[in-house]
Amino acid sequence: MSGSDASRWTVIVPVKAPGRAKTRLAPHVSPAARAALARAFAADTVAAALAADSVxxxxxxxxxxxxxxxxxxLDEGRPAGLTASIALGIAHARATGAGAVAVLLGDVPCLPSADLDAALAAAAGHPLAFVPDADGDGTTLATARPGVAFEPRFGVDSAAEHERAGFARLEASARLRRDVDTLAALEEAIALGTGPHTARVVAALADGAFG
Ligand SMILES: Nc1nc2c(ncn2[C@@H]2O[C@H](COP(=O)(O)OP(=O)(O)OP(=O)(O)O)[C@@H](O)[C@H]2O)c(=O)[nH]1
Ligand SMILES: C=C(OP(=O)(O)O)C(=O)O
Structure with missing residues (x-):
């Protein structure tokens, strides 16, 4: 992250409280481990965004x-769900001078900053764009050029919803597309290579640190 000129991106990352997050992992790991994983996914995602040159x-x-x-x-106040938190973030970013705005979900722990830079460079060619998740039905990144009305459609079947709403589908790396919701996705993320926060929690899990 360097400078703040209008050609660079503001990246909004919604992150829910770890104690309430990643419920699809609940059958597989303890509540403490699940919260630690959720926190680590967010930490690795935010670190990648902070390190990206175009951000x-x-x-x-x-x-x-x-x-x-x-x-x-940005405190979302009383939690009102993902769509509301994203809308709050976009409104705040735009009210405080943001030009190009992206929403990156906080559960892509394999993301290298260079892969985010590449996706944002491609996104700059479209008024609105999105990156589908690894499974193809969801979305990990949605973007809007400066001044373009931005109402991303994260949630169920968001890839199809984004396409229907006129967002351009971007090619992107497996590492940007690999969100982690399930045990299978976590295993894939470990195989791809996660950021250091997630790697530490995974190692602690393997050592039995969470019981
Ligand atoms: N601020 C905020 N972030 C949210 C909210 N709901 C989901 N998120 C974040 O959005 C991203 C994608 O959400 P999901 O993939 O549904 O993650 P999750 O809700 O933790 O997972 P499940 O409990 O398994 O559905 C993650 O970074 C979440 O932390 C919300 O209500 N508020
Ligand atoms: C909210 C989303 O994430 P997930 O499908 O991972 O819950 C989405 O893909 O739009």
């Missing part, structure tokens, strides 16, 4: 400031 600003939206790390934090 001027990273804004974490949620209800736990400790999840923001070195990024800005």
């Amino acid at each position: 001027a600003r990273v804004l974490v939206v949620g209800d736990d400031p400790s999840l923001a790390g070195d990024a800005e934090f």
Whole structure:
């Protein structure tokens, strides 16, 4: 992350409180391990965004400031769901001078900053764009050029919803597309190579640190 000129991106990362997150992992790991994984996924995602050359600003939206790390934090207040938290983040970013805006979900722990830079460079060629997740039905990144009305459609079948709403589908790396919701996705992420926060929690899990 360097400078703040208008050609660079503001990246909004919604992150829910770890204790309530990643419920699809609940059958496989303890509540403490699940919360630690959720926190680590977010930390690796935010770190990648902060390190990206094309990113001027990273804004974490949620209800736990400790999840923001070195990024800005925007308190969503009473949790009202993913769509509401994203809308709050976009409105805040635009009201405080953001030009190009991206929403990156906080569960892509394999993401290298160069892969985010590549996707944002491609996104700059479209008013609105998105990156489908690894499974193809969801979305990991949605983008809007400066001044373009931005109402991303994250949630169920968001890839199809984004396409229907006129967002251009971008080619992107497996590492940007690999969100982690399930045990199978976690195993794939480990095989791809995660960021250091997730790697530490996975190692602790393997050592039996969570019981
Ligand atoms: N701020 C905020 N972030 C959210 C909210 N819901 C989901 N997120 C974040 O959006 C990203 C993608 O959400 P999901 O893949 O559904 O993750 P999740 O809700 O933790 O997982 P499940 O409980 O398994 O559905 C993750 O970074 C979540 O932390 C919300 O209500 N508020
Ligand atoms: C909210 C989404 O994430 P997931 O499908 O991982 O819950 C999405 O893909 O739009």
